[in-house]
Amino acid sequence: MLAYVIRRLWQMIPTLAGVMLLIFFLFNWVGGDPALVLSGKITNKEQIENIRKQLGVDQPYYKQLGYFAFEVANGFTCTYRSYVDADGARAKLRAEGKPAPCQAVRSWATNEEVPKILVTRIGPTLTIMLPVLVLETILGVILAIGVAYVRGTLTDRMIMMVCTVAMSISFLVYIIVAQYYFGFKWGMFPVQGWTGNFWKDLTTYAPLPIMLAIFVGLAPALRLYRSFFLDEINHDYVRTARAKGVAEKVVMLKHVLRNAMIPILTNVGIALPGIFVGSFLLETFFSIPGLGREILVAVNRSDFPVIKAATVYLAMITMIINLLVDVMYKVVDPRVTFK
């Protein structure tokens, strides 16, 4: 297993290189010119060129790509320019007997350090998305096993119909309607807000967005998990268990549930990286200072350092979670072997 994990870790390097190439060329082809975003109302060509020079986007592509690789290798905590001490700032600090750290990569728009942006925005995102994933999975599994148990009945059909209708309505509509009625009209939740205090946020500002995300995510999860359970219910081992007189509850919870957990785990594994990015719709409508909203702002501002860091971060998380999910298969199903 260790050899398998090490091999998978090595495989991450070319994958990450591919992601970096893709984001670099996509940004340079379709992204706006950052110098024009940063320049004022009245600018001339010289000023635009000065800004491009300051940002380093006047360099040839291969150099920019090299700097990008250097930044990724250093976790965005050191720019190439500060590493080679291009402006002598570190040498000056050393001469003064002061610590001379590398300069972290900074946002072009706000000048904030990029690693700090990721670290400070991830908390609110997880405060919303982690409960959503956990509750959605638990509720989805419980309801799906119940619906599978009464498969083919009027209850099953009615629930499936409700799920289909729920899935056909846009998430935005749920947000707008719920915010108006639950937040404004009936005053059950705040319309929007966030304090930075974990418990206050979790108990006061997060419940409505969490409920909405669960409500929207539950319908497809329920339909999917129900199909996993129905697949298992029709297998021979289930029929054999029933023939042996095993109670239906035991059949469902012990045999069917355990085998259906493999595809459920795969599904949760696919959804897991998403919780680290968040829902930009929820974050913008409920004024939650999360990562999804930050990425959206960065895209609108052509803030390439933030876009680059967020993309690399998401790619890394996705690869690591995929590896963890593969390892989890072994825990859930001892028949799985690593090659």
Added chain:
Amino acid sequence: MRTALAAALCTGLLWPCAEAAPAVKTLRHAFLNAETAFDPHAVSDIYSNAITDAIFDPLLCYDYLARPAKLKPNTAAALPEVTDGGRTFTFRLKPGIYFADDPAFNGQKRELTAADYAYSLRRLYDPAVKSPWLWYVEGKIVGGDEAHAAAKKRGLFDYDAPIAGIETPDRYTLRVKLKSTDYNFIYVFATPQLGGMAREVVEKYGADIGAHPVGTGPFRLAEWKRSHKIVLERNAGYRDEVFDAEPAAGDTAGQAILKMQKGKRLPMIDRIEVNIIEESQPRWLALQAGDLDYGNVPTEYAGAAFPGGRLAPFLARKGMTGQRFVEMDLVYTYFNIDHPVVGGLTPERIALRRAVALAYNYAEDVQVIRNGGAVKAESAIPPGAAGYDPAFRTAAFQYDPARAQALLDMAGYKDVDGDGFRENPDGSPLTLEMTGEPDSTIKQFNELWSKNLTAVGLRVRFNLAKWQENNKQAKAGKLAIWQLAWSADYPDGENFLQNLYGPNAGQSNFANFRLPAFDALYDKARGMPASPERDKLYAEMNRLIAVYVPWIPQTHRQRSEVSHPWLVGYRKHPLYTQVWKYLDIDESKRGPRS
């Protein structure tokens, strides 16, 4: 029980009680977009500027209630002495003004001096700052451009090297010398970019200066959760300043505010909490719920909030008050005069542009697309700006499709092949190319243009791209027609007319309009102070715009704002994004918050 005990203790029988602390007056407001940072020289968005405006103190400011906007001294003892035929501005500072405390001052009180303003001016020239406000001073101050060029060459700006046009003869005197006469340069001294900035603070925080704004203004930054929440607190060391203003004698609302607030010490509120709420619905709901004290009514709710132009009863019942006012801005469509299809100064090209202007239904723009939230523009200068003439009218910018058709026929733009669309006078196909952005509002404008132009037989094609990309193409002179808006940087028509000044082609003059007659009028007007004579020159320039049609002035946008009854003395200023210094809050009237 506890309350009773506390009351008993407070009777003074047992021991004297301290007086209850006065309620902290907190103003709650929301921005529509995230701020960037608070370095006044480096930021250009209006939200960051609103904050720097509360922290930094320029030499001059605008009177809160005077309309039209009027300059008055802020940290300066008086308005500047303008000598040398409008080329030298000499300011004398009020002594005894101090910066808010900061570790950069090593525990010492730091007085504001003329050198701090000189430093601000120099910083605009520093290439490393990448200041979007360089245009305020570029080509204007004696020696400034040379210092900028030298810094670009050396890679470092020398703040100790003298600049001939920026002098501080003594601790409290600042003298700025211009290369040529520019009476409007005085407005630069009322912007937050020209607030006094302490050099030692900038040097201490280096690249993080945007997170450490330290000024002499009425507020200081207390808390900042980037892109989420900004908290300002009263600057405890703010100088002695009391409310005073000069509303016009017939300005009832202004006089009422003056009567109520006159003599009160500024600022009156203790704390300002600004949240970033990008979406219209939560912002509007939070405003109605009392989570915000005042704010702009999002365009999509403006009709419901002000039916028939009056505040809706459901808002009035909450005790809210409303204001609607025309912004000092201009929405216009420009033609690139260098473009092979729509450009040029030949009679047929002028006729084509005039026909496009006559084909446009301005009333539909105002009533349908803007939902009544705009007024039709009659010239390039908006109401409130010096040089605006409410009587100015021209037949060139009125909806008259019949005249447009006649003009096109006369100029030779006829439908030769019978496909319903006109061809060029030489018989070649004619397609107008309009540029826009892929958003819902621009889509409505494009539909209106398409309908109006098709009605007069002109074929139009729309090229959609992100605003930055369009901006890049416009600067390169590659666009033919593009709709833009310009908001006033200062209250003078020159700020709008400079967008058609020949030497500004490729910069702010996207139309690449180079008309010697226009440029001569502009040059002459720039050398004159505001006066009826100068207004005549502005009117003449407006007439040239109507004749050659490099622009179609469309509308001046109207803004709708509401405020709660506990907010005292609020009135929107035509130039300031915020007027927090002049506001008071009656906390006893504040309702329960959601």
